Amino acid sequence: MISNEFLQQVVNAISLGAIYSLFALGYAMVFSILGVLNLAHSAVFMWGAFLGLITVTEIKLPLLLAFPVAMVGAGLIAVALDFLAFRPLRRRNAPRISQLIVSIGASALLVSLSQLTFGTDPRRFPFDILPSGAIQGLPFRVTLIQVIVLITALILMVLLNILVLRTRLGQAMRAVAFNQRTASLLGVNVSGIFASTFFIAGALAGIAGVLYGLTYNSILPFMGDQVALKGLTAIVLGGMGSIPGAVLGGFGVAGLERFSVAVGGSDYRDAVVFLILFLMLLVRPQGLIGQKEQTRA
Amino acid sequence: MLEIRDVTQRFGGLTALNRVSLNVPAGKVIGLIGPNGAGKTTLINAISGLAHPTEGQIYFGDRAIQRMPPHRITQLGISRTYQNIRLFGEMTVLENLIVAQHGLGRSSILGSVLTLPGFRAEQRLLQQRAGALLTQFELSDKASQRAGALPYGDQRRLEMARALATRPKLLLLDEPTAGMNPIETEALGTEILELRQKGLAVLVIEHDMALIHQVCDEIYVLNFGQIIAHGTPNQIKNNPLVIEAYLGEEG
Amino acid sequence: MLNAYQETVFQFMLRDALLGLSIYLTLVTGMFSLANAGFLAIGAYISAVLWKYLGVPLEGALVIAPLACALIALPIGLPVLRLKDIYLAIATIGFGEVVRIMIINFDKIAQGVTGQPNLVITNGGAGISGIEKLAQTWQLILVLAVVAFLIYRLHRSRFGRAMAAIRQDERAAATMGINVVYVKVMIFVFSAALAGLAGVFDAFLARAIKPNDYGFTQAVNILAYAVLGGTSTLFGPIFGAFGLRVLPEALRFSQQFRGVLIGVLLLAVIIYLPGGLINPAAWNRLWVRLRGRRSGAVQGGG
Numbered sequence: 139m140i141s142n143e144f145l146q147q148v149v150n151a152i153s154l155g156a157i158y159s160l161f162a163l164g165y166a167m168v169f170s171i172l173g174v175l176n177l178a179h180s181a182v183f184m185w186g187a188f189l190g191l192i193t194v195t196e197i198k199l200p201l202l203l204a205f206p207v208a209m210v211g212a213g214l215i216a217v218a219l220d221f222l223a224f225r226p227l228r229r230r231n232a233p234r235i236s237q238l239i240v241s242i243g244a245s246a247l248l249v250s251l252s253q254l255t256f257g258t259d260p261r262r263f264p265f266d267i268l269p270s271g272a273i274q275g276l277p278f279r280v281t282l283i284q285v286i287v288l289i290t291a292l293i294l295m296v297l298l299n300i301l302v303l304r305t306r307l308g309q310a311m312r313a314v315a316f317n318q319r320t321a322s323l324l325g326v327n328v329s330g331i332f333a334s335t336f337f338i339a340g341a342l343a344g345i346a347g348v349l350y351g352l353t354y355n356s357i358l359p360f361m362g363d364q365v366a367l368k369g370l371t372a373i374v375l376g377g378m379g380s381i382p383g384a385v386l387g388g389f390g391v392a393g394l395e396r397f398s399v400a401v402g403g404s405d406y407r408d409a410v411v412f413l414i415l416f417l418m419l420l421v422r423p424q425g426l427i428g429q430k431e432q433t434r435a
Numbered sequence: 436m437l438e439i440r441d442v443t444q445r446f447g448g449l450t451a452l453n454r455v456s457l458n459v460p461a462g463k464v465i466g467l468i469g470p471n472g473a474g475k476t477t478l479i480n481a482i483s484g485l486a487h488p489t490e491g492q493i494y495f496g497d498r499a500i501q502r503m504p505p506h507r508i509t510q511l512g513i514s515r516t517y518q519n520i521r522l523f524g525e526m527t528v529l530e531n532l533i534v535a536q537h538g539l540g541r542s543s544i545l546g547s548v549l550t551l552p553g554f555r556a557e558q559r560l561l562q563q564r565a566g567a568l569l570t571q572f573e574l575s576d577k578a579s580q581r582a583g584a585l586p587y588g589d590q591r592r593l594e595m596a597r598a599l600a601t602r603p604k605l606l607l608l609d610e611p612t613a614g615m616n617p618i619e620t621e622a623l624g625t626e627i628l629e630l631r632q633k634g635l636a637v638l639v640i641e642h643d644m645a646l647i648h649q650v651c652d653e654i655y656v657l658n659f660g661q662i663i664a665h666g667t668p669n670q671i672k673n674n675p676l677v678i679e680a681y682l683g684e685e686g
Numbered sequence: 687m688l689n690a691y692q693e694t695v696f697q698f699m700l701r702d703a704l705l706g707l708s709i710y711l712t713l714v715t716g717m718f719s720l721a722n723a724g725f726l727a728i729g730a731y732i733s734a735v736l737w738k739y740l741g742v743p744l745e746g747a748l749v750i751a752p753l754a755c756a757l758i759a760l761p762i763g764l765p766v767l768r769l770k771d772i773y774l775a776i777a778t779i780g781f782g783e784v785v786r787i788m789i790i791n792f793d794k795i796a797q798g799v800t801g802q803p804n805l806v807i808t809n810g811g812a813g814i815s816g817i818e819k820l821a822q823t824w825q826l827i828l829v830l831a832v833v834a835f836l837i838y839r840l841h842r843s844r845f846g847r848a849m850a851a852i853r854q855d856e857r858a859a860a861t862m863g864i865n866v867v868y869v870k871v872m873i874f875v876f877s878a879a880l881a882g883l884a885g886v887f888d889a890f891l892a893r894a895i896k897p898n899d900y901g902f903t904q905a906v907n908i909l910a911y912a913v914l915g916g917t918s919t920l921f922g923p924i925f926g927a928f929g930l931r932v933l934p935e936a937l938r939f940s941q942q943f944r945g946v947l948i949g950v951l952l953l954a955v956i957i958y959l960p961g962g963l964i965n966p967a968a969w970n971r972l973w974v975r976l977r978g979r980r981s982g983a984v985q986g987g988g
Contacts, residue, residue, distance in 0.1 A: 174772065175772050230960075234771055236956050238771070239909065240956050243906075243948070243951070243953040243956065245949075247946060247948075247950060250943070250945025250946040250949060253945065254942045254946070366902075367780065370776050371780075408783070408787050412783050412784045415776070415777075416784070419769060419776060419777045420765050420766070485857055505861050506860050506866065507865075509860075509861055514861070521855050521857070522858075523850065523855060523858070523859075525850070525854055526847075526851075533847060534844075534847040535863070536844075537847070538864070542844065544840070544845050547840070547844060548836050548840050549839070561844075601863050
């Protein structure tokens with residue numbers, strides 16, 4: 139017999155996992171075409187959350203509009219990052235580490251700008267924006283927010299899947315991921331593909347930010363830091379550039395996190411996640427389902 | 436001196452070397468030929484410790500080296516060059532030759548930081564040896580140039596000098612004449628024969644048959660990861676299997 | 687002479703320079719490690735705890751903290767340094783986070799182990815305060831000078847050349863008889879000890895320390911010292927550390943503007959000056975080019 143407590147943690151894990159997955163997808167997409175980690179991704183996530191928040195609190199638009207605003211806004215921030223930071227380095231054929239450093243710099247910049255704009259105290263959505271009580275008649279507690287999170291995430295994942303596998307854009311993206319030079323010889327507009335990929339990755343991070351902000355109802359400039367490492371763990375679990383891997387990894391990390399809360403209390407949940415990150419890197423850096431890449435010298 | 440016994444190398448499902456056996460006796464020059472992708476460089480990598488073979492043994496003298504890390508193998512006396520030159524491009528020519536003597540040095544990290552007396556003597560010795568190699572390979576006037584900025588031919592010669600700086604007993608040359616003109620190739624051949632005279636054993640991968648005939652005492656032919664022929668240059672020249680392997684590549 | 691505030695700024699400059707040298711060591715050996723902030727935290731906490739509960743003075747901490755960091759770095763370095771570039775970066779970011787979480791939860795673990803429910807050592811997220819400001823400017827100058835001198839000597843030794851060889855081509859370095867694993871692990875250990883040393887001064891300068899001072903932001907700051915100054919010479923990261931401490935002070939920047947500055951500098955330097963500001967070769971090229979242009983103009987005019 140499955141205990142209610144266990145079932146409850148499964149429900150929480152699925153909802154949290156949906157957010158982590160959306161977020162990790164952006165890491166994975168950029169990694170698959172660029173071969174580099176965009177560590178500013180978590181700052182884009184945070185900006186998405188703030189954009190969604192001010193849509194509701196400052197511009198006084200309904201919550202439903204906060205999602206597209208956050209997606210477009212965060213997507214544009216990500217495209218700007220590509221344009222200002224990554225593109226000059228690509229042109230010069232700079233080493234991967236330079237690209238990593240640039241993304242770290244961009245992250246510091248975006249976080250500081252948000253501190254200047256919004257201050258360092260947590261901001262919140264209006265408390266009555268969504269009914270926070272549990273939905274009645276279920277053997278576990280599930281809130282409307284959790285349902286919205288899951289449905290939104292599923293819709294976006296299905297759309298992304300269609301985009302990558304069924305459209306010309308997706309085909310071009312896969313071609314660039316496979317081999318940039320060949321793709322450009324075949325007439326693919328490589329710069330355009332980079333921009334599109336950054337936009338989609340940013341948009342996913344942006345909406346993940348809004349969903350995260352709604353779930354915990356606390357939005358602040360440093361909110362990206364914790365999610366950044368969860369997302370990294372997710373893509374390391376799933377195999378660095380793998381899109382289905384990122385989704386599985388996201389749910390995996392959330393599962394681990396909720397499970398360690400149930401077993402050892404909330405103090406250890408992050409420690410467990412990072413321990414897994416460590417072990418994965420050492421034992422199977424290609425991920426649980428990824429193919430082998432040269433990760434070692 | 437070098438004895439390779441039934442070495443098999445697999446990468447995932449791919450068998451790059453299949454029960455390869457090969458001998459390099461002391462003081463001999465042995466050629467290793469075969470079509471592209473036959474596994475020649477894989478074999479050199481296995482000998483130099485960059486990839487450990489899946490099965491089989493490699494003996495150097497009486498020591499099994501197939502599980503040793505590359506620096507130990509170099510310190511035992513096996514040195515190599517690379518098909519696609521791998522000099523330390525940001526260092527000068529002289530520094531390339533000094534860094535290659537790392538394994539000969541005895542000073543510890545602490546000893547060299549604190550400049551104990553032994554360290555200075557060692558430094559002088561390294562400089563002298565590097566100087567001798569510069570003269571031997573006619574690179575003296577370029578000693579302080581960046582290795583990465585040298586013309587191609589000089590880079591090839593420097594790579595050979597660097598390999599010798601480790602004081603090897605066995606030298607592995609991976610396509611040393613790639614990109615050279617016939618005159619340079621012949622000069623390199625003379626160089627190899629001089630090394631043999633000094634008692635060095637050489638295993639050379641080559642496509643240039645003129646060089647092979649000029650320097651090799653024996654030849655092994657590798658195709659699809661297997662040794663398909665072994666003999667003197669004249670025996671190999673007329674071996675139908677070898678002709679077929681090469682024709683197959685062109686066809 | 688400097689007033690008290692300026693002297694404190696100067697002392698922090700010297701501490702930052704030690705951190706710059708710490709990341710410099712790993713970078714010039716081709717290792718992109720962001721573990722320094724974690725070792726800084728360990729050094730600072732060891733010093734603070736030893737002083738507060740056992741009365742160990744700064745001089746004692748200067749010996750114990752770097753040694754402890756070295757001992758921790760050894761078992762971590764052996765497996766982790768097999769990873770390269772971004773994988774090493776992720777692993778070391780993870781290490782920093784684990785250190786931070788461990789410090790926050792240290793008391794709970796210690797309470798469980800010792801069975802004393804009121805035991806307070808690291809004091810969770812609030813950290814340790816009331817540390818006396820024992821660090822003297824002359825001590826910092828002396829330690830920095832000695833460390834810089836030792837690194838300078840290291841560069842000129844066979845290990846210095848081995849480090850450069852490993853950075854340029856790890857496999858070729860191995861087949862030149864260099865024990866790559868040994869050199870990398872030793873440098874990682876030195877780098878950790880150096881960060882631990884900086885941690886001692888950190889505790890006895892800041893007077894109050896808390897785990898969140900040593901998070902990812904701190905790791906990024908340390909990286910910025912090396913990127914800004916460049917790693918062509920050991921003066922690069924020292925200059926970078928000084929610059930990133932002085933500039934915001936001189937401009938009277940708030941903490942947030944400091945973050946903006948670091949972000950912009952990291953972007954600008956990597957994009958436009960990949961070798962950093964202290965890069966003799968690049969300046970030399972620029973000088974030759976400018977001179978060439980001028981003499982060309984003169985010829986054209988004559």
